[in-house]
Amino acid sequence: MRPTRPLPGSLVQRYHGWKATTFADNAAWYRRLATEGQRPRVMVISCCDSRVHVTSIFGAEQGEFFIHRNIANLVPPYEPDGLRHGTSAAIEYAVTSLKVSQIMVLGHSQCGGVKGCDEMCSGNAPALEAKDSFVGRWMDLLRPGWEKVQAIPDDAERREALEKEAVLTSIDNLMTFPFVVDAVQAGNLALHGLWNDIVEGTLEGYDAATDRFSQI
Incomplete structure (x- = not known):
């Protein structure tokens, strides 16, 4: 039973x-x-965090957004190895079947997954280092991002920087998928990197020209 x-x-x-x-x-x-x-024009890749309510932020109704959520809104690199890849499958379906014209990667403040990554990479979370930790092995995707911000001494500032690195890591990994590259180069798909401050309700967008996040 x-x-x-x-x-x-x-x-x-x-x-x-x-x-x-x-x-x-x-x-x-x-x-x-x-x-x-369904005919959604937008795919959203966001965190599982219950405090991040994507449809409320954008006032979306049923049928508007194709939403995929995972720990720390991460996209893995393109790896056609025959294993099960839920995030990659969702991206493939959104781009090749639904023909979405926008993909938004939405990170957020006070992200527990990012905090865990920071603690793990700093040597302060041995449980996440274990080979059988699903969270730890998932957050390994962000380890290169942590190496970029590890020198920031203030915990809050470092973790916010790492939250934004999670968004950029996902954007970079999206561009390892051949069908994403084809759609972007054809002008049929636009990628957006966003970060939401859940305390203030503000939204920041990544500007590739300045390589910075700024408030929308």
Whole structure:
């Protein structure tokens, strides 16, 4: 027997509230999405962090964004090795099947994954160094970024810099996917690097011309 249990009553109540209001008010739109399929123009790669609510930040409705979330909004490099790559699969589907015209990589402040990477690379998180740590091996993707910012003495400043390095690492790794490169060079796809301060609600975008993040 599988170890599943019924939903807590509080979640059931919230579902029925949504069904009776938001869904009921937009039933025709939901039916259209179901029958005609999705046509999102934007893919968002963001962190799993529950404090980052992508659709709220941009006021998006159902069907507008194709969203993939993982620890620290990281994109691995293109590695067609026959293994299972959830992030890479999502990117392939978004670009080659959905034909999205924008990919946004959205990082954020106080990122737990980035903090873990900083502690691991500093030698202060031995559990993440273990070979069987999924989080640790995932955050190895950001180790080169940490090497760029490790000399920053202030913890908060270093981690914010590393959060932004996570965004840039993902942008760079996106450009290792042949189908992403083809779409970008053809002018059919634009990549965007963003960082959200969850305390202030501000959003910064990366400017390749200045190699800096600045407030939008």
